[in-house]
Amino acid sequence: MVNIPEYYAGKTVLITGATGFMGKVLLEKLLRSCPGVKSVYVMVRSKAGQSPQARIADMINCKLFERLQEEQPGFGEKIIAVNSDLTLPELALSKEDQSILAENINIVFHCAATIRFNEPLKDAMQLNVLATQKMLALAHKMKHLQIFIHISTAYANCDRELIEEIVYPPPVDYRRLIDSLDWMDDELVSVMTPKLIKERPNTYTYTKALAEYLVQQEAGNLNVAIIRPSIVGASWKEPFPGWIDNFNGPSGIFIAAGKGILRTMRASNDAVADLVPVDVVINATLAAAWYSGSQALSRPRNILVYNCTTGGINPFHWGEVEYCINMTFKTNPLEQAFRRPNVNLRSNPFTNQYWTTVSHTLPALLYDGYLMLTGRKPRMMKTITRLHKAMMVLEYFTSHSWVWNTDNVTMLMGQMSPEDKKVFNFDVRQLHWAEYMENYCMGTKKYVLNEELSGLPAARKHLNKLRNIRYSFNTILVVLIWRVFIARSQMARNIWYFVVSLCFKFLSYFRASSTMR
Structure with a gap:
């Protein structure tokens, strides 16, 4: 077998979802590590008055592509933007573009999907299932196609505890569901959704499971592989460590914790946090296409599924995530933090609800009241409400663990x-x-926040100021409690003196023991 860069040399590639988080990293890595690739077609729709070409031009000028710009200044000439909309008939491709793709494409990476967990079922079906069906129909017309890669999710079958590298039968026949959704109004679909998704937590995982089965059923003689990443996070190494460009998934939660807005969250400390760096997923995707594509003639055309996860190989737990977030943001704080970072994970829903009220809602109301008194627009309750919605979406994944088979990986x-x-x-x-x-x-x-490292001294100074304010507030609170409750009651004073004397005796004993040693 040829090596991976040699396999891609002279090939023409098609990518959907190239403007998304994973799509960008895939495009950058493909062009940088496989410089012999002939061209990359990217299917992009017009958005906010920008043409597909303009959107791609803006995208490749971002930080992610800086290394590629230095190593291959002319790489942009290989990228060809194709005007398309995956929700429209025939993907809104012109006849000319359909012909060009049919004649030239060798490899397809279908990355496009909605990743909104609470997307209405009709919309999730349009983007995750019907768009996949249209892409497969297009792929069947490609005369020189060697491999079709479908990006799914490791949580497509999260109703199971053990998830193997196979395509599971879906809960319903996707064809019948597509037909039913055609005549159902939005209100009826909303009522039916919980009954349809059953034990799955949201429409995202549900439609991703349907899409996998659709791929299996409609692939025909196509050479197909499915990549299932778990929770995709910032880059591990490439093109540089820590690259992330959005608030999606855990990133927004990390930022809220760093700002001191998030103080409590429902999660199990012992549950496995199956984070997987985005560059790990992309490297596995490119390798999977190489393996299936180069073996197309000699290997039986069964669909290979890859569970791209970390929990079974190198487990990391949510309790450890909590510790790392608190330590990192205390050492390297975010600018203009609301409070010192101190997020706590709680598995008990009642305890978590209590602390949510005490440490989220009440401080937000007080802060908004302060803003209103100073003539400014209140904003903290709005932020807290959005944060709570995001946490509710993630709660299922932070409270459960799964076992994934990774033999194919x-x-x-x-x-x-x-x-x-x-x-x-x-x-x-x-x-x-x-x-x-x-x-x-x-x-x-x-x-994400575009904060310069030169601002760290000022951010640390601000954090120290917040700590001093907290200590002062606690001291005033203790004095008030003393004046209002303890100083007026003989019984309370006796209890107070008893506790203080016990503490004094303990300290005296500890000091004496240390001296004897």
Whole structure:
């Protein structure tokens, strides 16, 4: 077998979802590590008055592509934007573009999807299932197609505890569901959704499961592979550590914790936090396309599924995530923090609800009251409400653990040459979690919030100021409690003196023991 860059040399690639988080990283890595690739077609729709070409031009000028700009200044000439909309008939492709794609494409990466967990079922079906069906129909017309890669999610079958690298039968026939949704109004669909998704937590995981089965049923003679990443996070190494460009998933939660807004969250400290760096997923995706594509003629065309996860190989728990976030943001604080970072995970829903009221809602109301008194627009309750909605969406995933079979991922790694293993590294056994989490948190600071590291001294000074305010407030609170309750009651004073004397005796005993040693 040829190595991975050699396989892609001279190939024409098609990517959907290239403007999304994973799509960008896929495009950058493909062009940088496989410089011999002939061209990359990206299907993009017009948005906010910008043409597909303008959107791509803006995208490749971002921080992510800086390394590629230095190494290959003319890489942009290989990217060809195709005007398309995955929700419209025939993907809104012109006849000319359909013909060009049919004649030239060798490899398809279907990354486009809605990742909003609470998307209405009709919309989720349009983007995650029907768009996949249209992409497969287009792929069947491609005369030189070697491999079709479908990006799914490791949580597509989260109603199971053990998830193997196979396509599972869906809860309903996707064809019948598509037909039913055509005549149902939105209100009826909303009522039916909980009954349809059953034990799955949201429409995202439900429609992703349907899409996988659709791929299996409608692939026909196409060579197909499915990649299932778990919770995709910031980059591990490439093109540089900690790159992230959005608030989605855990990133927004990390930022809220760093700002001191998030103080409590429902999660199990012992549950596995199955985070997987985005560059690990992309390296595995490119390697999977290489393996299936180069083996197309000699291997039976069964669909290979890859569970791209970390929990079974290099487990990391939510309690450890909590510790890393608190430590990183106390050492390298975010600018203009609301409070000192001190998030706590609680598995008991009643305890969590109490602390949510005490540490989220009440401070937000007080702060908004202060803003209103000073003539400014209140905003903290709005932020807290959005934060609570995001946490409710993630609660299911922070409170459960799964066992994923990763035999195909191990097999794929074993097929690669030593050089390819270095360039396209997805061996998560090498991942050092504490270092990764620090880079992840710093990535949210640098690339999402656009905060310069030169501002760290001022941010640390602000954090110290918040600490002093907290100590002062606590001192005043203790004095008030003393004056109002303890000083007026003989029984309360006796209890107080008893507690103080016990503490004094304990300290005296401890000091005496230390002296004797």
